[in-house]
Amino acid sequence: MTNTKTDETTIVLRNDNGPVATVILNAPRSRNALSGAMMTALHAVLDDIAADTSIRSVILAANGPVFCAGHDLKEMNSISACDGHAALFAQCSALMMRIVTLPQPVIARVHAMATAAGCQLVASCDLAVAGKAAKFATPGVNIGLFCSTPMVALSRNIARKHAMRMLLTGDAIDADTAWQMGLVSDVATDDDLIIATDDLATRIAERSAMTVKLGKEAFYRQLEMPLSGAYDYASGVMTNNMQKHDAREGIGAFVEKRHPDWRHE
The missing domain is CATH 1.10.12.10 (Lyase 2-enoyl-coa Hydratase, Chain  A, domain 2)
Incomplete structure (x- = not known):
C-alpha cells in the first residue's frame, strides 16, 4: 500500500522511498488525535508494512503544528458506556504493541508537541528523532484522567522518578531533556530533522x-x-x-x- 495524497481525507499516509516507508499522521485539524478511526487506519498501514518484505525500516511522522495530541477527548467524552472506553483503550494498546512487534524498526520523527497517548506513541517506537522545537508531556493528571496507558511505554523508556514527575505534574519537557532522559534517541535542528531521520532509517535499512x-x-x-x-x-x-x-x-x-x-x- 502506497499513498501519496496530501489532503485530509486520508488520515494516515504512506510514502515509500526504496526500503524506507514513511507513515504520516494526517489529521492536523484534530491535532492528529488518536481517535478510533485514526488508530484503525494506522494499525492497517502497519499491518501492510509488516507483510512487505521490501520495507526494512519505518519512519512515523505527522503533518500539521502538533505531532500527536493523544486521545480524541471529544470522542472519549461522547462515549457513555464503560465497555466503549474499555474498547478504545484496548485498541490503543493493540496499536502500540503492533509497533513493538513490527518486524521493521520504527523511528518516530517528532517535530512538535507529543502529549499523552501521543507521547506514548513516541515511547513505543524503537527510536525517536526530535526536532529542537519538539515537546513531550503526559498531562492527563491536569484533567482528572491519569495517563495510565501512556505510563506503560513511558516507564519502559526512562527512569522511574523522571516518569513519575512527568505523570504527576503534567509538565512538558523539551527535546534536549527528552534525550537526556532517554525518551528520544536523537535530537536534530528543526531544519535538519527530516534529513537526520531519513539518514538514520536508511542506515538501518542497509543492514540484513x-x-x-x-x-x-x-x-x-x-x-x-x-x-x-x-x-x-x-x-x-x-x-x-x-x-x-x-x-x-x-x-x-x-x-x-x-x-x-x-x-x-
Whole structure:
C-alpha cells in the first residue's frame, strides 16, 4: 500500500522511498488525535508494512503544528458506556504493541508537541528523532484522567522518578531533556530533522533485514526476563542467528574486507 495524497481525507499516509516507508499522521485539524478511526487506519498501514518484505525500516511522522495530541477527548467524552472506553483503550494498546512487534524498526520523527497517548506513541517506537522545537508531556493528571496507558511505554523508556514527575505534574519537557532522559534517541535542528531521520532509517535499512528482525524481537523479549533467563534466551537467539546465511556472509565479508551481499535470510 502506497499513498501519496496530501489532503485530509486520508488520515494516515504512506510514502515509500526504496526500503524506507514513511507513515504520516494526517489529521492536523484534530491535532492528529488518536481517535478510533485514526488508530484503525494506522494499525492497517502497519499491518501492510509488516507483510512487505521490501520495507526494512519505518519512519512515523505527522503533518500539521502538533505531532500527536493523544486521545480524541471529544470522542472519549461522547462515549457513555464503560465497555466503549474499555474498547478504545484496548485498541490503543493493540496499536502500540503492533509497533513493538513490527518486524521493521520504527523511528518516530517528532517535530512538535507529543502529549499523552501521543507521547506514548513516541515511547513505543524503537527510536525517536526530535526536532529542537519538539515537546513531550503526559498531562492527563491536569484533567482528572491519569495517563495510565501512556505510563506503560513511558516507564519502559526512562527512569522511574523522571516518569513519575512527568505523570504527576503534567509538565512538558523539551527535546534536549527528552534525550537526556532517554525518551528520544536523537535530537536534530528543526531544519535538519527530516534529513537526520531519513539518514538514520536508511542506515538501518542497509543492514540484513533478517538480522534486524531477529534482534528487535529478542531485545523486547529479554527485557522482561530475569538476568539468567535473559542470557539463556539470548544465547539461543545468537546460536540460531549464526546458522543463517547473512551471519556467515557478514562475518566472511568483514574478514575479507568487502561489502556483504545480504540475502536477508
